[in-house]
Amino acid sequence: MRCVALVATAAALSAPNIRVAEVPKLADRIDVTTTPSPIGHTEAIHFVPSGDIFVDDDALIASQVTATRSRMISEDATFFHRAGPRREVVFEQNEAKACIVTCGGVCPGLNTVVRELYLCLAKQYGVNTVYGVQNGYSGFKNWQRDAVKMDSKFVYEIQRKGGTVLRSSRGGHDTSKICDALEAHEVNMLFVIGGDGTMKGACKIDAEMQKRGKKCVVCCVPKTIDNDVPLIDNSFGFTSAVEAAIPMIEAANTEAEACPNGIGIVKLMGRHSGFIALHATLASGDVDLCLVPESSFEIEEIMNHLEAKLRENNHALVVVAEGAGQAQMGASVKFDASGNALNEDVGLWLKSVITQHFAADRYDTDPDFAGKKAKCFLVDPTYAIRAVPANAYDQVYCSSLAHAAVHGAMAGYTRFLVGNINTRLAMLPLDLVVNRRNIVAIRDRMWTRLLFSTGQPPFDAVVTSDDECDAEGLYRSETATGGCTVSFGDEY
Numbered sequence: 099m100r101c102v103a104l105v106a107t108a109a110a111l112s113a114p115n116i117r118v119a120e121v122p123k124l125a126d127r128i129d130v131t132t133t134p135s136p137i138g139h140t141e142a143i144h145f146v147p148s149g150d151i152f153v154d155d156d157a158l159i160a161s162q163v164t165a166t167r168s169r170m171i172s173e174d175a176t177f178f179h180r181a182g183p184r185r186e187v188v189f190e191q192n193e194a195k196a197c198i199v200t201c202g203g204v205c206p207g208l209n210t211v212v213r214e215l216y217l218c219l220a221k222q223y224g225v226n227t228v229y230g231v232q233n234g235y236s237g238f239k240n241w242q243r244d245a246v247k248m249d250s251k252f253v254y255e256i257q258r259k260g261g262t263v264l265r266s267s268r269g270g271h272d273t274s275k276i277c278d279a280l281e282a283h284e285v286n287m288l289f290v291i292g293g294d295g296t297m298k299g300a301c302k303i304d305a306e307m308q309k310r311g312k313k314c315v316v317c318c319v320p321k322t323i324d325n326d327v328p329l330i331d332n333s334f335g336f337t338s339a340v341e342a343a344i345p346m347i348e349a350a351n352t353e354a355e356a357c358p359n360g361i362g363i364v365k366l367m368g369r370h371s372g373f374i375a376l377h378a379t380l381a382s383g384d385v386d387l388c389l390v391p392e393s394s395f396e397i398e399e400i401m402n403h404l405e406a407k408l409r410e411n412n413h414a415l416v417v418v419a420e421g422a423g424q425a426q427m428g429a430s431v432k433f434d435a436s437g438n439a440l441n442e443d444v445g446l447w448l449k450s451v452i453t454q455h456f457a458a459d460r461y462d463t464d465p466d467f468a469g470k471k472a473k474c475f476l477v478d479p480t481y482a483i484r485a486v487p488a489n490a491y492d493q494v495y496c497s498s499l500a501h502a503a504v505h506g507a508m509a510g511y512t513r514f515l516v517g518n519i520n521t522r523l524a525m526l527p528l529d530l531v532v533n534r535r536n537i538v539a540i541r542d543r544m545w546t547r548l549l550f551s552t553g554q555p556p557f558d559a560v561v562t563s564d565d566e567c568d569a570e571g572l573y574r575s576e577t578a579t580g581g582c583t584v585s586f587g588d589e590y
């Protein structure tokens with residue numbers, strides 16, 4: 099199994115049973131010489147650290163932090179490389195040439211990551227050449243037009259803006275052309291900021307640069323408001339998107355409250371995973387029904403629940419993730435330029451079935467409904483929740499992620515992504531994450547709290563934590579959710 103091949107038993111380490119998710123290093127592929135890190139030693143460096151800020155190569159973070167007296171952490175855990183500056187780096191100051199690209203849909207914090215990558219490269223390591231390639235992977239096809247040499251002015255105050263100053267795109271990945279451009283401009287550090295598709299593309303670039311025998315590292319800062327990147331605590335932009343969803347929920351609730359038997363419906367992004375809907379529902383506390391792609395549901399049960407809420411409160415509030423209800427709608431599968439499945443509009447569909455249901459004759463004679471027809475108010479903010487600037491939490495997280503990526507790149511790590519594992523910054527092998535997706539666990543304690551909050555019936559899970567589990571006990575194998583593997587995080 100893929101996971102087993104990647105997670106080497108660390109025989110060289112003193113504890114015989116620990117599994118380390120090894121991140122490849124350039125030194126494993128080609129001859130590289132190391133040099134002391136310039137941090138704290140170079141005139142170009144503004145920052146002079148006090149004490150030892152360096153992290154040893156054998157510093158690890160455990161995937162598990164819970165244990166019992168009879169079963170200790172190392173028996174269940176996979177260990178990840180701890181991110182941070184290394185004492186030795188593999189790029190001389192004048193040799194290093196970096197390139198940054200943003201791909202896929204936008205996400206709060208993209209500009210912060212771009213800015214912090216630049217600042218760490220230029221100010222901490224004295225890297226003089228940092229290119230920004232505009233328009234996603236497609237930009238590599240037209241370097242003269244799309245590549246910009248970044249400087250302090252370019253990144254000035256960009257963290258305050260939503261979107262990406264480098265612009266982004268879907269589709270258009272051509273590994274060979276991208277590598278030709280990197281080679282032609284002597285780029286030896288590529289930083290890609292993007293989601294699952296972007297990371298698959300990054301793996302191909304890394305493989306091609308290795309095949310060409312090039313000294314080039316490929317590092318990813320994973321991006322998605324959907325929070326479906328497996329293993330890491332959360333992806334940047336997620337909490338900002340949840341926060342932006344709250345006023346939308348309040349608006350729908352206000353409309354619903356202001357008329358007899360009003361039903362507010364809020365459709366939130368979440369192509370395959372319902373984390374935004376789940377967290378926004380819990381954060382709001384006003385929601386009566388939350389539907390996510392991971393949960394099945396029966397229309398009849400939904401209507402019974404909404405009817406009870408209307409009788410009780412005169413209004414009801416629904417939050418639905420865009421990927422929910424696709425099976426019930428009989429949606430046909432279409433794809434975008436990057437091969438992502440496009441969802442049918444579950445918001446419009448729900449509005450129509452709920453309106454139809456409460457238009458039935460029997461409600462005309464019902465004392466709770468007579469003369470007070472139910473009315474639906476659909477709020478579909480679409481891009482409004484992801485086009486916002488990063489919130490305070492994401493600003494800080496983005497900064498940490500960007501610096502972790504640069505430190506790893508300077509030390510010669512490649513084919514990796516950065517993320518928090520149990521609140522500590524880690525480097526993870528890309529191969530452990532691509533083709534996997536994190537999903538909402540419908541039977542965990544968090545979902546249980548949602549059930550108490552909304553009072554909705556406990557529908558079955560589409561994919562459950564009892565489904566196939568691989569030898570590591572950590573990941574699920576192929577599922578019906580778009581051919582991707584899913585992983586269930588620790589309950590919290």
Ligand SMILES: Nc1ncnc2c1ncn2[C@@H]1O[C@H](COP(=O)(O)OP(=O)(O)OP(=O)(O)O)[C@@H](O)[C@H]1O
Pocket residue numbers: 201202203204234235236267268269270271292293294295296297298299300302321322435436437438
């Ligand atoms: N299997 C793949 N191999 C190589 N490149 C890919 C692959 N899948 C997607 N890409 C490329 O990655 C880029 C981004 O992909 P995509 O549009 O799916 O966004 P993403 O990174 O998955 O983010 P989002 O979460 O917004 O979907 C596109 O340029 C696309 O061509």
Ligand SMILES: O=P(O)(O)OC[C@H]1O[C@](O)(CO)[C@@H](O)[C@@H]1O
Pocket residue numbers: 203204293322323324367368369370420434484
């Ligand atoms: O309209 P676009 O740009 O394809 O993006 C839509 C998708 O982006 C996502 O937020 C993922 O980033 C999905 O939830 C959503 O389906």
Ligand SMILES: [Mg+2]
Pocket residue numbers: 202293294295296436438
């Ligand atoms: Mg994608």
